[in-house]
Each structure stands twice: as C-alpha cells, then as structure tokens.
Amino acid sequence: AQTVTQSQPEMSVQEAETVTLSCTYDTSESDYYLFWYKQPPSRQMILVIRQEAYKQQNATENRFSVNFQKAAKSFSLKISDSQLGDAAMYFCAYRNYNGNQFYFGTGTSLTVIP
Amino acid sequence: DGGITQSPKYLFRKEGQNVTLSCEQNLNHDAMYWYRQDPGQGLRLIYYSQIVNDFQKGDIAEGYSVSREKKESFPLTVTSAQKNPTAFYLCASSIPGRNYEQYFGPGTRLTVT
Numbered sequence: 001a002q003t004v005t006q007s008q009p010e011m012s013v014q015e016a017e018t019v020t021l022s023c024t025y026d027t028s029e030s031d032y033y034l035f036w037y038k039q040p041p042s043r044q045m046i047l048v049i050r051q052e053a054y055k056q057q058n059a060t061e062n063r064f065s066v067n068f069q070k071a072a073k074s075f076s077l078k079i080s081d082s083q084l085g086d087a088a089m090y091f092c093a094y095r096n097y098n099g100n101q102f103y104f105g106t107g108t109s110l111t112v113i114p
Numbered sequence: 115d116g117g118i119t120q121s122p123k124y125l126f127r128k129e130g131q132n133v134t135l136s137c138e139q140n141l142n143h144d145a146m147y148w149y150r151q152d153p154g155q156g157l158r159l160i161y162y163s164q165i166v167n168d169f170q171k172g173d174i175a176e177g178y179s180v181s182r183e184k185k186e187s188f189p190l191t192v193t194s195a196q197k198n199p200t201a202f203y204l205c206a207s208s209i210p211g212r213n214y215e216q217y218f219g220p221g222t223r224l225t226v227t
Contacts, residue, residue, distance in 0.1 A: 009154070035215055043202065045218035091156060093216075100145045100164050100210055106156035 002027045002094050006105035014083045014113050020067075021077045021108045023092030029053075031097040034068070034075045039107070048090070051075065079110075087112045090105040116141045118219035120205050123194045127199075135190045135222050137205035146188035147206040147216065150174060157204065163188055164210060192224065199226045 003026040013019035025034070036048040051059045051068050058066050063083075067076045077084055092105040118139045127133045137144065137163050149157040159172030163182040177196025183190055188207075192199045202223050208217040 006156075029216050045204065045206075045216075047215045050215060075151075095215075100162065100208065101159070102147070102206075102216055104149075104157040106154060 002103045004092055004094050004103050004105040006092055006108050007091075008108045008109070009106070010109045012111040012113055013079070013086075015040065015082055015084060017082055018078060018080045019082055019110065021079075021090050021092075021110065023075045023077070023105055025073050025075065025092075025094050025103075027094065027096075029097055034066075035093040035095070036066070036075075036077045036099070037091045037093060037104075038062070038086075038088045039052065040085075041084065045091075049077065062066040072084065082112050084112050086110060091093075118205055118207055118217055120203075120219035120222050123220065123222060125222055127224070129226055129227050130194045131226075132191055132193050133199075133226075135192065135203055135205075135224065137188045137190065137219060138186055139188075139205075139207045139217075139219075140186060141207055141217060142185070143207035143217070144210050145208045146182070147208075148172075148178075148180065148188070148190045149204040149206065151202040151204055151221075160190065160203075170180070179219065192226075199224060 005024045032053045034051045038046045049061045062069045063080045089107045091107045094103045121136045147162040148160040161180040163169035179191045204221045205219040210214045
C-alpha cells in the first residue's frame with residue numbers, strides 16, 4: 001500500500017501571511033492523483049485542490065496552490081493571504097491511477113492567529 | 115441537492131451491543147467507503163465497495179461488517195468484537211476512475227461505554 005506522510009502535526013500562521021504544509025508519499029507508480037482536503041471544526045471533509053501526476057504544471061485554486069515535485073515525491077500546499085476560516089485540519093491524499101483506493105496522511109492542524 | 119448523508123450525527127451504545135451506522139448517497143457513485151478517524155491517526159480505511167453486492171476489507175476491518183445491497187446505501191455495523199469502537203466514522207463515495215476525488219458525508223461520532 002502507498003504511504004502518505006505529513007510530518008507537521010501542527011502549524012500556525014498569522015492572518016494575511018503565507019503558510020506551506022508538507023506532504024510526501026511513497027509509490028512505485030508513474031501515474032497517480034494527489035489531493036488536499038480540509039476538515040474544519042464541523043468535521044466535514046472538503047476538497048481543496050487536486051493534482052494529476054502526469055501534469056507538470058502545479059495546480060492552483062484561488063489562494064491555494066501546490067508545489068508538486070514528482071521526483072522527490074513531494075506535494076506541499078501553500079495557502080496565501082491566510083484567513084481565519086482557513087483554520088482546520090488538512091489532509092494529503094493519494095489515489096492510484098487505476099484503482100479506487102485513497103491513502104491519507106495523518107493530517108496537519110493549522111491555526112490562524114488574528 | 116446531491117450528497118452523502120450519515121445518520122445519526124452522535125450515537126451512544128453500551129459495550130457488547132452491535133450498532134449500525136447509516137450511509138446514503140444520491141450522487142450515483144459506484145464506489146463507497148468507510149473510514150475511522152482517531153486523533154493523530156488520520157483516516158483509516160475500514161471497508162470499501164466498488165459495486166453492488168461486492169466489498170473489500172480495508173486496513174482495519176476486524177470487528178466491523180458491511181453490506182451493499184443497493185447502490186445508494188452502504189451501512190456499517192460495529193460489532194461487539196471491535197475492541198475500541200469509540201471513534202468518528204466517515205463515509206465517502208467516488209466515481210471509479212482517474213482524477214475524481216472522494217465526497218464525504220458529515221460523519222457519525224460513536225461513543226461506546
């Protein structure tokens with residue numbers, strides 16, 4: 001099974017500043033899909049951003065962007081202009097190319113300081 | 115509106131009792147999943163189903179059982195054999211295939227005393 005590692009259990013950022021959450025994964029596949037999910041205090045999981053491994057261009061969604069380094073098997077999430085509503089648990093997830101299984105990291109708890 | 119419903123939001127049971135958690139989706143997704151979430155451990159896969167009347171064990175299936183008699187429904191039974199059943203349970207669904215993400219229900223918090 002693939003392994004997804006989030007080495008930062010907790011992070012904090014000042015409001016309006018930028019923060020980067022780290023994620024690494026282990027796989028022998030060349031094609032796969034990566035996701036970042038946000039879980040606010042309501043505990044509803046919300047998709048933040050996705051990346052296809054065959055695409056070299058890093059995905060962006062408004063204030064959220066990724067730094068996808070395929071050779072390093074790294075998939076970090078950058079949150080720009082942090083807002084109080086960004087405070088949540090963030091999970092990195094991997095999906096293999098031909099399967100239906102998703103593999104999740106242990107999460108990073110993000111605190112936004114006013 | 116399409117989505118996934120899980121009921122109830124909070125569930126309390128006495129030790130030794132089986133309990134069934136409900137998960138229903140109207141997204142017409144073929145694949146459905148059950149995860150358990152504990153502090154510091156992320157999401158751990160219990161069972162998943164890619165098609166009606168078929169399901170596979172995940173990483174922590176012991177003490178749990180599922181059924182998939184209808185495409186829309188994937189109930190999870192927590193049996194008395196599950197040693198530490200108190201946890202937050204998430205149901206999800208997805209379209210089989212490539213870059214589709216999982217859609218999640220709101221979750222059920224099960225407390226067993």
